[in-house]
Amino acid sequence: MNGYLCANGWEATLCRELATAGVGKHFYSPAAGLVVGESPASGLRYEPIFARQWLPNCSAVKGASLTDLIQALGAALDPVLDSNPLPWTLHCCTPDFYSEDSTHYEFMSGRAALLHEKFIQRMAKYRKRTLEKYQPWEGIDEKRPCLIVQAVLTGTDQLWISTAKRLKTEMGRFVPFMRSLIPGSIPHDSQAPCRSYYKLEEAWQQSGVSARKGDVCIDLGAAPGGWTWAALKRGARVIAVDFADLKAHVESHPRCEHSLDNGYAFMPTRPVDWMFCDMIVRPLATLGLLDRWLEQKACHKFVVNVKFRGKEPETILAAIEELRQKHQLLRLIIKHLYYDRNEITLIGSL
Numbered sequence: 001m002n003g004y005l006c007a008n009g010w011e012a013t014l015c016r017e018l019a020t021a022g023v024g025k026h027f028y029s030p031a032a033g034l035v036v037g038e039s040p041a042s043g044l045r046y047e048p049i050f051a052r053q054w055l056p057n058c059s060a061v062k063g064a065s066l067t068d069l070i071q072a073l074g075a076a077l078d079p080v081l082d083s084n085p086l087p088w089t090l091h092c093c094t095p096d097f098y099s100e101d102s103t104h105y106e107f108m109s110g111r112a113a114l115l116h117e118k119f120i121q122r123m124a125k126y127r128k129r130t131l132e133k134y135q136p137w138e139g140i141d142e143k144r145p146c147l148i149v150q151a152v153l154t155g156t157d158q159l160w161i162s163t164a165k166r167l168k169t170e171m172g173r174f175v176p177f178m179r180s181l182i183p184g185s186i187p188h189d190s191q192a193p194c195r196s197y198y199k200l201e202e203a204w205q206q207s208g209v210s211a212r213k214g215d216v217c218i219d220l221g222a223a224p225g226g227w228t229w230a231a232l233k234r235g236a237r238v239i240a241v242d243f244a245d246l247k248a249h250v251e252s253h254p255r256c257e258h259s260l261d262n263g264y265a266f267m268p269t270r271p272v273d274w275m276f277c278d279m280i281v282r283p284l285a286t287l288g289l290l291d292r293w294l295e296q297k298a299c300h301k302f303v304v305n306v307k308f309r310g311k312e313p314e315t316i317l318a319a320i321e322e323l324r325q326k327h328q329l330l331r332l333i334i335k336h337l338y339y340d341r342n343e344i345t346l347i348g349s350l
Contacts, residue, residue: 002036002037002039002044003058003162004018004034004035006034006035006052006095006336007052008032008033008096008102010311012029012311013312014035014050015029018037020314023044025039026038030060030154031095031158034095036058041167044167045167047169047173049334052098052338053175053183055152056176058161059160059161060154060158060160060161061159061161062157062158066115069159070115072159073161074126078130080163081147081149082130084133086146087134087144088133089136089140090116092119092153094108098183108155111153115151115153137179140179147163148165148178149162164176186339189229191229194224194226195339197226197229199226200226200230202339203347204303206337211235211273212235212236214235215237215273215274216238217238217272218239218268218272219242219276220241220266222240222242222258223244223245224246224250227276231276236255236273236274237255240257240258242258246258264289271297271300273301275298276302277290283306283307283308283313284316284319286305286306286307287323290302290304291326294326301350303347304346305340305346306320306344309342313344320334329348
């Protein structure tokens, strides 16, 4: 059985996505933020839009107390870890770890940390040789092969366990994600003009491509300047398009040009390196804007946030697929980011 972690409330959306993609069967949600089902190893290469972490080879164990859970975890892991020649690491959490706004498991976050601590103590007592291969989650070398153990608490008496080596997805990324790609790991910036700053930072983190020194970027609907600020920090020049005010330190930046114009109608006179759009408009209108930019080849790369109501975005996803095929977007990442709510983010290039 393989599983995925997603934002709390998006389980049914993820189940439908996996079923539509044909990467497995019998997907269901046994707990908030968790989806599991039957899928071949090859199915794990597919990158679901609404998944935030992979749980390959997962299974559930129960224990009436923390001690019982640790014993059950040990019984499941000892044969695997004892025979494993690779370094291994352990990440204990609740599904809330992958949801910015969820407090569903808030009362169990301390229990997850305690589970990790007590399990390592158990290994030190009974499995010293195996523990020699252990490397802490926070410090493991992500570029070297390792065995990733994930222990996800979904109840005071239930734990989902996943053990897996990393594998490459069809997008060329390695999963399960390690610390550097974990959603929500963007460093805090006290100068960020608004929360949306973190959305663009995460989009760049997930895609592995970002604005660079000397790039020219256009930020449509820029105010108060979150996405503009992210690009300025990387040395880019930004044309921030909005009738509304930017934060003072963004407005006064020497590489920021504030164009008092309609972001939806704006079009540059020559192609730019990046186009950003995080405007609050209807989803198909946002896709229409992107279509016009791609039609005129007005940008080389783009990050566009598409907002929608409810949790049934299938019509929007179909429209995105039409756009992908129309413009032959071979490199298009579509993600429900950690900092996304009722929205998805498109990161792509021509």
